[in-house]
Amino acid sequence: MHFARLLALWLFTALYLVAAERQPNIVIILADDLGYGDLSCYGHPTIRTPHLDRMAAEGMRFTEFYSAAEVCTPSRAALLTGRYPIRSGMCHDQFRVLRNRSLGHLPESEITLAEALKAKGYATGCVGKWHLGVWEFSPAGHPRKHGFDFYFGLPHSNDMDPSPFAPKGAGKLAEQQAAWWNAPLYRNEELIERPADLSTLTQRYTDEAVKFIQANQAKPFFLYFPHTYPHTPLFASKNFSGTSPRGLYGDVVEELDASVGRVLDTLRATKLAENTLVFFTSDNGPWLIMNQQGGSAGLLRDGKGSTWEGGMRVPGIAWWPGKIKPAQTQRTLACTMDLFTTSLKLTGAEVPADRSIDGLDIRPLLFGTGTVQRDAYLFYRGTRLMAARVGDYKAHFMTQAAYGQPKAEEHATPQLYNLRVDPSENFNIATNHPAVLSQITQAVERHRATLTPAQSQLVEFAPLPEKR
Amino acid sequence: MHFARLLALWLFTALYLVAAERQPNIVIILADDLGYGDLSCYGHPTIRTPHLDRMAAEGMRFTEFYSAAEVCTPSRAALLTGRYPIRSGMCHDQFRVLRNRSLGHLPESEITLAEALKAKGYATGCVGKWHLGVWEFSPAGHPRKHGFDFYFGLPHSNDMDPSPFAPKGAGKLAEQQAAWWNAPLYRNEELIERPADLSTLTQRYTDEAVKFIQANQAKPFFLYFPHTYPHTPLFASKNFSGTSPRGLYGDVVEELDASVGRVLDTLRATKLAENTLVFFTSDNGPWLIMNQQGGSAGLLRDGKGSTWEGGMRVPGIAWWPGKIKPAQTQRTLACTMDLFTTSLKLTGAEVPADRSIDGLDIRPLLFGTGTVQRDAYLFYRGTRLMAARVGDYKAHFMTQAAYGQPKAEEHATPQLYNLRVDPSENFNIATNHPAVLSQITQAVERHRATLTPAQSQLVEFAPLPEKR
Known part of the structure; x- marks a missing residue:
């Protein structure tokens, strides 16, 4: 071989290896409706989560980590775009989330984390519940239209297309049949199973996630792994059914925990652990009206659907052996939108400059190199700005219980x-702190000044089919 | 020296050393009104407890550990005697606890853990809040009349002899003056300071505890270390004041945490760690009516004073390097009375056979060698048996909120x-489980059959002094 060609090959290989070393893999694992208090390392007495506890012991556990919305669709839109859902139109006061016949979806104009990382040469995969578009009615809503090379999962929540035989209400959910829920399982654009066997879903998701990692060792990858559970209806596989002291909800969370263990084990086995940031969190707080089949927000007030802390403060665990020091408790505020910005920064990508991005770069928190300056953190319920936090203080302009309070109190x-x-938000101290209130109000005005009205994506639906 | 005498001396020394090795030291550290959710390792987001977290990481964290009563005096009587307070008369429906002019005290007929261990050759020390007798009026109530060689601390709670200038009510407790509380600090029988400087109390307690350990390295010792805090009024020393994100309550708990760190460090430094069982727990749940200055029961219902879980389930951490395996979460029920029985077993002492002992030997749990068979666990409020737990199930025969519900509901x-x-005791499932109810009722009958009526020690008081 000619020397120059040899040199070129060598250079190419060397550059490729350096690039591979420099560009870390990103794995985001998202639970659905898991509460702040539902993991053993967050104080739950009977749910056993040894893998997540170990992940926290080897990494960083956040005590003030927020989802960017109080329910599914807007929360996921925010995580993948780094923007409050009010900016993308992925929220609505009445409909709250996309339904199984929704025509709206994450707008093409939004830049997802997958798109941004794909542009930097990443392999991108999404395994799990999407909930940002129903491609049966709107093909442009498919994950592969939003930056993902690979998709495996359900387009929406597992309860969204119930058969006429499905029972109504939480109390009847104990003895489940997967056929009741008629859930459609896709591989890429192909519908592979309907009704999907919901009891093996976590296991099959995990198989796909593991395969994705194994198949993409040669180049950097982004794996977005939004689980279907512990959103009700709850199903666990044979190995987990009836095993948790916490009952069915515990079975399901413990199976999620084992799934996290398999992902981390795969990263260890492939020697990718020290070049991979893994983040585990939840899309919103626990669905309390599901009674024993809903989770726990621990000491926090209320749950999913509300802008009290229990609705939006969630577990958050970061893991990156060798880069994130072990056994840290991080008490600084951070949020799912920060995962967007931080991931871009980690890969050397530019954060989009043509739009407002709400996520911050939290590398200083993860790596212990400094602090992060955040203005206000905003608590939206649909399109309504209910509350805002600045520093230690949270002001509620309006309050409304997640359920059972039909109208917000202003x-x-x-x-x-x-x-x-x-x-626990028990002691209103507004009277003694007018200066704090005024500081928060000003921060909210600064936020409002950045808002451009967006059309809600949640209001249009495909016509109902002819009666069968 | 004659050979026979030399041999005798050698034998004596050898036997002495073997005995010293075989008899472990026992250290019980008791917080006052610390709630189930108040430590970082039990999920509190802003109270920083690195030493207790480390203790748990090196030992065993219990998730279902109970105090034997819902308030101070009966809880402490039970811990030191291994018996429900109903047996010793250290409880009462109206008075609840001993007051500063109480004449009653722990009866002489009760065998305390200190007495039992002293009989086995232990040095015995009590540092902290006693609350089982006020020797100013009843000398027989002093800790040194109940098996302790050494005592340093306050006879009762820090709020029990307020000066006429002391403010009433929780809301006014923020800006404290130690002089308001007129607390008497004793070394053995000697009153050494009144009003005691409450801000340096935890620090001085810890100094005394450390000195006790250092002075008793030659023979086995039992150190009972019941702190005064975080019972209100709250005081922290200069190094901790204003340092915790949780405010004054956090300052106080973080100072307790540092105190635990000093005790464990002393055991490490003296090479006694591997021959010492240390147990950390609390006398009852958080005093919720103290508002921001009261603690948190985490996900548990209600707090101090109630027989809901928040009143009696407390943190429980066991530590014994080399004997208790690190980083264990123990989800089996255990309680403070078990510390009595277990300590006796560890030292080879006989458990008293002439009376009912309610504590069980939990060595199988601590050392991972087996299980523990327990019949019912009983929840008393004063002399009233409010609830009972058998296995996973708890039946409430009567319920009453800790505060604000004047009469129990039967x-x-x-x-x-x-x-x-x-x-969180949200979902009453009585209708579907008649067999469980009947099982619990039968267990309660078995317990009742063991009861001998005891005169309450909490009803007599020294006459008020002449008006000053």
């Missing part, structure tokens, strides 16, 4: 809580 | 909760 003087002293 | 059909599925 507060002429906002309710004010010091979340570090009073994480 | 339930013709008891309320029934599966505590492992529903630790």
